[in-house]
Amino acid sequence: MNNIISSLGAGSGIDTQKLVNDLVEIERQPVEQRLDKKQANLEAQISGYGALKGGLSDFQALLTPLTNPETFSARNVSFTESTAVTPTKVDANAVTGNYQVEVMQLARVQSLSTATIADPNAEVATGTLNIRFGSWDAGLSAFSPNAQKDGLQIDIDSNNNTLEGIRDAINATASGIQASIIPDGGEYRLMLSSPTGETQALEITVEEDAGATGMSLSTLEFNASTQNLLQNQAAQDAKVRINGLEVRRPTNEVSDVIPGLEFSLNRASPDEIINFSITEDKATGEQAVRDFVDGFNDFFKFASTLTGYSRDEDNQLVRGDLATDSIAKSMVTRMRDILVSAVPGVQGDQASLAMLGIQTERDGTLSIDEEVFSKALSDNFELLGSIFATEVSSSSALVEAKLGSYGGSAQPGQYDIQITTQPAKGSLMAGGLDAGLVFPLDTGTGDFSFKMRINGVESGLISLPQNQQYDSADALAIELQTLINADASIQQGRAQVDVSYNTTDNRFEFVSREYGAVSNVGITEASTAMDALGMGQQNGVAGRDVAGTINGVAGFGAGNILLPDLNSPAYGLNFSVAPGVTEATVDYSRGLSGELNRLAQDFLAKDGAVSTRETTLNKQIEGIASDRERLDDRMEKRFLQLQSQFQAMERIISSFQATGDQLDGILDRLPFTAQN
Template identity: 40%
Template sequence: MVTTTNSTTTPTTTPTTRNNLSSIGSQLVSQLGSGSGIDRAALVDSLTNATFLPQSERLTSKKTSMETQISDLGLMRSSLSKLQTAVSTLSNRDTFNAKAVAVPNTSLISITKLEAKATAGDYRLQVEQIAQSQSLSSATFNSTSAPIGTGTLTLRFGDWASDGSFNVNTAKTGAPIVINETNNTLAGLRDAINNAGIGVQASIVSDGGNYRLLMTAPSGETNEIEITATESADSPGLASFNFNENSKALVQEQEGKDAKLRVNGLLVSRESNHITDVIAGMEFDIFNSSPTEVISINITEDRAAAETAIRDFVKAYNDFLKEVNQLTGFNTETKEYGSLAKDPLAKSLLQSVRTSMTSAVPGVDGGFGSLSALGIRTEMDGSLKIIEDGTNMDFRAAMDKHYDKVVDLFTPKTGSTAAGINVTAFGARTAVGEYDVVITQQAEKGRYDGAAITAGTFDTTGKDYGFSILVDGVAASPIQLPANKIYGSGAEMAADMQSLINLDPALKAAGVAVEVRFNQTENRFDFISNAYGSSSNVSFASVSDDMDELGITATAGTAGKDVAGTVDGVAGFGFGNVLLPAIGSKAEGLSMVIEPGSTGGKISFSRGLAGTLTALADNFVKASGLISDREATINKNIEKVDEEKKTLEMRTEAYRARLQSQFAAMEMIVRSLKSTGSFLDGLNDRLPFTAKS
């Protein structure tokens, strides 16, 4: 039978169709669950990292690279400093002038110091007399706290002649010893003398239950002491310590003597048993005398120290080259370039040092202007090698035959064609070369020239010779010449005045002093400051009436003058007798002492290889040097990277927040769809044609 259906007939949904729709709805709802079913946090992290992680890694890598550069710059500085240490030894001429000494076994002397400046040669010594100190003892006191009075004890150094007169030693200054209520005992006097710091030793010696003060002067016959007491009117007693031409209350236990010795037959005397200047550069102590014993001393040059220093320098340079190449070159093992391979400063440093090693040293002539002349060759890899092949051009030949030229190759050297111009220093900015020096004004000391006098004798008996003097602007306390003293000459009186002036505590504290001369030609006293320059002067603030007899009045003296001159035509700066080239000139940093009478000359300066390398290294490694500047620049770039990372982190967090917001909105949509899905799923069961039967 055939069944027909017209267009108005509602189609019948089969169970299979109904089950498929139900399955689709169920799958949608199952997929959505309570939301999207997606790990939103992981997805946000993934999207954020995909967007910003490459930038973050780039900045991190950039910072790591710069931090590595900072570290490697420190290694480069350390390596260069090691080279600089080796070079500094070669920049000192004492390294090349080292000496050795041979002395036979003897009980007479002992060598205490041998300097590089010692002159090589053979010396024969004979010790005829050892130095001795004068000692003075006081009367006895019943205790160390016994009162001694108050006032001042003036101690001066000199020589007691056989006739009882005292000749002042103007080269040595004594001291006024002030005794007051705080130290007016025997023990107090002892301490005051010792604390004066003039070399006089005071001690208290027990003598059968009583006590004596024992004073010991420095050794030497011109270091004997004179003591003059000025007592307080209300507390006398200090006169018991007088030891002067008018009163000798103390007992001389021992006189002062000089050491006497012969050097290659020449008799010399010295005030101390510690001899420092008989053989230049060698010091020794004398213990005993024996005119018949001859001591043979042999001083020879010791070039071993210089040779060792040169070999150490070559090794230090090769180590430096190896270490820096690791920082700037290609590592065949790691297949990577060093962190400083593209750093312009590192390249400049390496090139500068290499150039200094291979180039001729400016200012050095005589055929020994480079390391190659010394037998030190540069290898293909840039390292140095000492050639010792037995030829006339090797290292050994240079050291044995041309040692003086080797010294000039390495060490800085100054020279002057004028004996009166002494170059004493140079600076980091001083350019190598020769300079013409012209002196336009001589340095002078401040002075006071007294008026001519007519007196033929110099006698203070019945006179009041007192004055107040200013030296280089420093005022001394009132000074009084000893009363009732007859001087044998104007020179003796001048020596006494000089001693009393320079004894003043204020002048000693300021480091100023005068020289007092008796000008026999003009028959006058001249007072001359020890200092040169415009700040030097000598004047008298006040004088007693009798000082007029000595040609001295209360007037100002004549100020000194600073030296003036030009260096290569450019005016220099004079201070006292020191002339300095103008700042900014090629000769800047040189310092010259100009002796009186010098009108000019030519000076020269060479740094030598060691000096050149020292200045070069210092330019890089000093606190304000090029390496520090480079490190500062890199540190600023690191700070910029840190700022960029902070900005990137802020952008990252903003992007993350935006994604989280977008996914939260999606969740709301999904939840809405879920509700719609649930509604549709229920509707399917309620529709006429899909309802479950």
């Protein structure tokens, strides 16, 4: 009996716990191996996408110079070394040629200063400083206002009625006037320096508050009748000869004499000729194209390894991490399709890389036919820019097209612009002058005050200075424009107006500087004296928003800007329309670099294909984690099931053991078998 029990394992030391664990592990292993393999594949794809994004971003960086049209219109400049002139900038599209520059005279500021003052913090009377820009005659007896430069009104109150306060108030205007306090023999002078240029000189009149105390504001007057400031230096223009032609400029930073070339004038040097030579810089564009070809080939080989099969150093076939990923494969395929296709919007969709000698090899890489490429560089260099760079061009100088905030949505192509309503600015034609009013006009002690409304912005009370003489209606128009535009409310509301005198109708004309239906001009309040100038209370004519169609689809007009319909292919382009144009044709091309960059952006966007695919892969990995939890739960139940079965077996075997113990020696105790 003991032999029977022994054969069943009871008391033999069999580790049933280990046996159960081994059985469970055997059952778990194939499922866990499958999950491990699936997870490894998913993690490899995520890693592959990370590498693909890095390679795609590096390739995008190579597209940046190609997207810029200036890469293909760069210029070289060479010049004679001189301390008289310093070139500071050469723009793309600068007019090529040879130029001789001679500096005859530097531009200067007008410098004015007060008499010496003992204390810069001493009280100054409150009131208003009125400053106009313009030019003085040689004897400082006549001032001609600058109609292109708005004047200033500076309030002097209890917060700034010291020399230092006035200095700070003038500097805060950002008008180009520089105010400074100069120590002089233990006392001080306030010095005012105008911007450079003959027509930037200053005229200063003051309106002192009644009963004001302290040093009189009239200390700062500088006008035809009162000149309490000392002129240290007269304003003057720079004079430069370009190929023998003398031109004048108000500043020593010259940017519009040689188109595309900017230079600084450092000193006058008559009879010293500085030679400038501006030539095309084709090397920049050529190198950008060569870098593109090399960069694409590097990226394509790298991407092909990720999305396909390659050979390792032992010539063993290696599968890429994204070899089975259709999204990654499609990105590489679409990129190749762009390279072999015509560039949309260029030469009627007929231009391609092949025209430049750039061809696609059988393995998908690019190569350059040097003979064809060299010929394109020498004979048709503009084609490189057209094929690679973003271009927006208009057939009319009165219609300017630009990419707006949503420029990425605009589709390449040709757009026919039809203008049905011309843009207009709000304007007011004042009434005629009183028959008895003649110039010169002296305001005397009269009340010439009024209020304006410009583009919906109400001005404060504006007054012509008392005892001011205006030699002509044009001079008065300049003064009106200066005072209106200097009004604090008008400036805060960013509303501006141009004032002129219509000699045909003998009346003043006010024109807002803004286009559109919100543009308007009106006189809301006027004194009797202003009535005599035809400037009684009245409203003008509102402006108009431009209206028109783009490829037959009505656009939206805002001022002089025509915007395409939201759902149209042109959406993303903005068309700036000047009065007088009725139609124009606009051509838009993203260029090859723009098309490739757009493709890359679409893939790399937060909601793009790569991000979506990575999200899916991560969710699948999360699903594997859930599968592992379910496997653990199932194996735990299996463990308990097997453990229960083996425990039952142990109980049975134990019962056999007890029975065996009871039967042990029974033969010796039975009748007829017992031994004596």
